[in-house]
Amino acid sequence: MKNRLNPHISVDCVVFGFDSRQLNVLLVEREAIEGDEEPGKMKLPGSPITDTEDLNHSAYRILREHTGLDRLYLRQFAVFSALDRLRPASDLYWLRKTSGIFVERMISVAYYSLIKITDTADFPLLKGSHWVNIDDIPQLTFDHNEIVQKAVEHLRQEMVTEPIGFELLPMQFTISQLQTLQEVLLGQPIDNRNFRKKISKLKYIIPLGEREKGVNHKPAQFYRFDKKLYNQNKRSIGSVYL
Amino acid sequence: MKNRLNPHISVDCVVFGFDSRQLNVLLVEREAIEGDEEPGKMKLPGSPITDTEDLNHSAYRILREHTGLDRLYLRQFAVFSALDRLRPASDLYWLRKTSGIFVERMISVAYYSLIKITDTADFPLLKGSHWVNIDDIPQLTFDHNEIVQKAVEHLRQEMVTEPIGFELLPMQFTISQLQTLQEVLLGQPIDNRNFRKKISKLKYIIPLGEREKGVNHKPAQFYRFDKKLYNQNKRSIGSVYL
């Protein structure tokens, strides 16, 4: 079995990064080709799968190629299969030119990925890669705008039942960072004093004693999330609406 | 573009039905072939996609073929793509014999579906189809046991944030039915008196005045779920664990 591209199935990745203020997505400028009507048009990191990898492997490969990172939180959240998704024609032309793939149809399995950073500005990106605020996303190739939108919806939903917010924060974080993340992702303000009270009751969010340095206000203490303790102490969840 | 099967991608459906006591899955006996070592081995309803349908269409087609129903709750929840998923060899032999598909590899996009019934026993099934309790599922073809297991996990998770439980109940249901459903799906007992209190506060679960007939105890009132009212009154959800 050769290590060649499977022309029927691709994987696209929506990589989220939180810069302590807002949610960003990693976008890449598509490779330049001769006669490109929209040079530098942006797309999601993605690629057709090969015949020697399962889809998770493909996703990890794509992420490694674009971020250099290997152990990201990764989640497959949707499949895009509309018959006319290889549109507009200029995007299809680009695909054919750069991949040698000439099918009429290709389904895309979409993943989102969460990246533990303090600040997107610190993160070393490859040339042509950019962090883009989720409210400022330009027109992307194919149906990638729809993919990003669905990714945000799934991320928000999963935030409610799983402690994945911590996958977007550095290993040690402040209560304020955690609060801002919740506010951005769930779209509603939270009272800081009550939020602190709640957090301080949780056994799996552990104060580290260490503090911020060089901020022009009272330095905040760092905390870390203990996954093992979380799994031990998690309450069996009931329905949110009943 | 012909209406032929795409040999690279299939859709499998996990159809859930609640019989007012337990959760069941619709399984079908696979079509008999000559020299079948395991005649009547069970599988999920599924099929390769055709080149003229997107995946949702494929799933609806499969469900229509197996249940006669058209408007089910349907949700794509995972993709199965392991390189060795077309095992064991006897299952692969069966696939080749019945479909004429000879690929080494096929990915499967998995859906779960919820069906509004009062009692699985009342539901007219095709020959070879069976409702099987989720705790009594036999060995299935390929990786279908894994697909069922993941479907249950996704259903449970989605139950927490979306009001999909009602998709498993008839249009009019009793509080007890709703309670049993919650207990079965979330795996914990609920105090009936407190549950009733909670339900009676919800504006989108509406008492209908009508009552059960022919039961050997006080007949229960019927209720219905009002989706519009739910969408108006739903609280913006915060994290369950923070």
Place this chain on the structure above:
DNA sequence: TTATCTTAGCGTATTTTTTACGTTTAGTTT
């Protein structure tokens, strides 16, 4: 040096929700 600014962090009172559990009601069955 002192006032000001900013965010961190503690506390208190009130309301709302959850939990635990006793009691009555309307049917059928014995």
Place this chain on the structure above:
DNA sequence: AAACTAAACGTAAAAAATACGCTAAGATAA
């Protein structure tokens, strides 16, 4: 008529969520 079953109503206590006042620790500006 008594017993049985599940429905349905209620009350009290505990826990959680909410609203909001206030102090603390640093940097910066006057």
